[in-house]
Amino acid sequence: MSATSIHRRSERRRVTERNRGEGRLAFWLVIPSILILTVVIGYPIIQSLVRSLWGDAIGNPSFVGVGNYQRALWGLGAKEFWEATGFTYFIAAVTLILEALLGLAMALLMNRAFRGRGLLRASVLVPWAVPTAVAAVLWKWAFDPSGIVNALLGQEIVWTGSQVPSTVAIIIADTWKTAPFIALLILAGLQVIPEDVYEAAKIDGASAWQRFCFITLPLVKPALLVALLFRLLDALRMYDLPAIMTNGANGTTTMSILVVRSTLSQLKPGYGGALATLTFLFIFITAYFFVRALGVNAVDTGGKPSSGGKR
Template identity: 65%
Template sequence: MSTVLSLRSRSRAGSSPEEPGRGRRPGRTGDGRLAFWLVVPSLVVLGIVIAYPVLQGIGRSFFGDTIGETPAFVGIDNYARALWGPDSTEFWASFKVTWFFTITTVVLETVIGMAMALFMNQAFRARGLMRASVLVPWAIPTAVAAVLWRWAFDPRGIINHLFGTSVTWTGSEWPSKLAIVFADTWKTAPFVALLILAGLQIIPDEVYEAAAMDGAGPVKRFMYITLPLVRPSLLVAILFRMLDALRMYDLPAIFTGGANDTTTLSILVVRASLGNLEAGYGGALSTLTFLMIFAAAYLFVRLLGANVTGSDKEA
């Protein structure tokens, strides 16, 4: 008996930490290195295409815009000009317009996208065709969609013909804003719908069946089952759309060229950099726009807890 116990103790003492279920998995370090080197080319390309222009724009924002001479260092003068200087009125007006378009379009697209997702989540014939067809508006390039809707909102276009009106949609402030909001909602609501649909499909049918057996009606099932369980996908969809809307350029630029109080911050940046050849002031405007978008995304994630990485937080 003592011999058997001795052999067992020796086998336990000599057991390798690399047994299944213990220690580090074999080959994991190699997989991590392979993954790193596969990602390196993409990081290099992103650094060249994105990081370098961003850093160059930030650096250029601290210099003046004298044409034909070496730019002189002016410190924060370009930022002061935008925030509280002679061009502050234009900057803050564009700031308000940008947030008006962002809040309006994101709210409409979320409501419409939720309704579309709930409908596409039902079992019916040709459901796959329906899901594919709703992506058509989102797949159309924004510039092309803007031109199409500008034709539709022409005083002699189909919109006035259908409703029997004679509104000059791009000739005054609120008709122009309504036309831009409508075109952006039409284009992007399907994208939001598919993101929400992905969250709806992971909710087990048994949960709804149990709730129905307990007497919960459609409204209660939506409020107490659908919304809480689809919340991660919903918040990610809202975050993506908010970041995209804060950079809105194509639609107002093509619809009105920024006239009729539809100038967004992106239009202001392009106008200063390319139209007025003020690279320093344009760099300051683009940096302020970047900081605004970053702050909005950070506050959204911190306050609402949007899980954009897919990692679960431990309590």
């Protein structure tokens, strides 16, 4: 065996030992966070699951097994549950598309070099910095029959009086509130793209549209998909915006509003626990298939490109 081979084996051994040491260190650093998340997130989920197996009586509830789930999925509460689920997924899909388009456009604009770029970035983030409850009240005033929206349109629309105008109002308010969040994450992805790549494409004669389609979009895809995943989870848990603007009236009840209404307003802790568990399962399954279908990969895997769908 030559000295070169011995040296290479020794170097590989040192690299392997160093990687193992870093892996053990990372494991022990993550353990406290896992324990905290288990207590903060896991305990309420388990409590909700256990409570969902019992009746709605406050003092001495009786064991009903999966009766509350049957009631929500195909029983007396099925119509209300599936309407809330359908509205939640519709709002999530529409706002996700609008926010992705607006967020990408804002990120591309903020990534350009021009005077006043810092002021533009700060102003774009203002809607995201406003608390959702405050934004909901502001938009509720704006969509009032005598509010600024009707004044600008020259109409007398009762925005919260029926389902379609209420849905439009909620979509506009949510898009205004959270599109800057997606823009911020996409901007972070744009800023790590080397400028040399664009210069080489220009030399090769690529147009601006070709550079956008074949350079910008593929390289910004990881940041975009992670932003969409976060927004999808947030949209499926939507509560405060429609609760304040419409109080869930006229077919604008989301799954979270239904959970709160059943648990607190109607004093049905068992049924509310079942609804909360179903909401969690729906969101978890949706996020899982979103990741599997689009290949979201927020971790660099040694320079290997991530593949969409199956691996």
